[in-house]
Amino acid sequence: MSTETTDAPAKGDMSLIEHLKELRNRLLRAAVAIVIGAVVGWIFYEKIFSFLTVPYCDVVEAKRQTCALTSFDPLEPFGFRAQVAGYSGIFIALPVIFYQLWRFIAPGLYRKEKAYAATFVALSTTLFVSGAAVAYLTLPKALEFLLTIGGEGIDNLTNVTKYTTLVLFTMAAFGVGFEFPILLIALQFVGVVQPSTLSKWRREAIVGITALAAIITPSVDPISMFALAIPLYVFYEASILAGRLIVRRREKARLS
Known part of the structure; x- marks a missing residue:
């Protein structure tokens, strides 16, 4: 008789209800990690915002223009800060998210399979972060193209929410792609x-x-x-x- 044990039931022995309960538990744990990460993102918002605006400032300052993002809605800054915090929470919680994903799709995680979990989490997180980094490094050239494609006669007033949404979506898209x-x-x-x-x-x-x-x-x-x-x-x-x-x-x- 095998002496190997696991803290999760084998997927083949689980009913549909048990599968759904396990999925709920995994999603809850990932959500808690994202919320904690979002709180950290809210606290360090100023530094994160400064980091996100570097590509834009590099482009506009090269044209001897002032680096300034616009907002025409008094409610927008709060929503924008919440958006930055939310995305920061997802980035910070990536190892937990990937680990919960592995625990759900793996068939029980016996002792010899736990090494695969560590490899999966490390590799998935590294690839996602690498993709986000490539996106960030590409942004100055991409922004330069976008801000000049319309010609010299256009005065670009870039909205803060639309800009950060573009940056965060691009980083997330590259991360998922990787x-x-x-x-x-x-x-x-x-x-x-x-x-x-x-x-x-x-x-x-x-x-x-x-x-x-x-x-x-x-x-x-x-x-x-x-x-x-x-x-x-x-x-x-x-x-x-x-x-x-x-x-x-x-x-x-x-x-x-």
């Missing part, structure tokens, strides 16, 4: 897709990745689109290599 290799590796791990199949789909993948990057990039500018599409295709190729390693290990395990 989770792409985890999805492909997972599909190969469970046998849904084979590395050989992904190799044959390279041309289709290029078209699909480019279209996906164009869809999920909030600014719709070509600079951001290609800044997302190029890493995604690199991840596609890396996922194929990872899939081949998975297949080789399975073959060795089967023959041994």
Whole structure:
């Protein structure tokens, strides 16, 4: 008899009600982590706001203009600060969110599987943060394109809420996009897709990745689109290599 234990029931032994209860518990824990992170974001709002406005200020100050964002609604600053705090909460709570996701999709997490949880959380968080960082570093060029595409005769009065929404959405979109290799590796791990199949789909993948990057990039500018599409295709190729390693290990395990 196996002596391995787990603090969660195996998914195959759970009823639909138990699945729903577990999902509720995971969502509640993730929500609590986001709320705590949002409180931290509210407290450190000034520093976060200053960080978010750096790309915009770099662009307008290069044109010898004053870096100032506008607000025409007395209620807007409060809603804007709440928005910044909310997004900050999600970013801060990422490890908890990914861990709760893993605990829900993993089949019970026995002792030998817990190492996969740590790897999943670390890799998912690193990729999301990396994607957000790429978006942030790309923003100055993207903003320069957007602010000059209309010509010299336009005086840009940038609204504070619309600007930060653009920045935060772009960072979030890149972060989610950078989770792409985890999805492909997972599909190969469970046998849904084979590395050989992904190799044959390279041309289709290029078209699909480019279209996906164009869809999920909030600014719709070509600079951001290609800044997302190029890493995604690199991840596609890396996922194929990872899939081949998975297949080789399975073959060795089967023959041994």
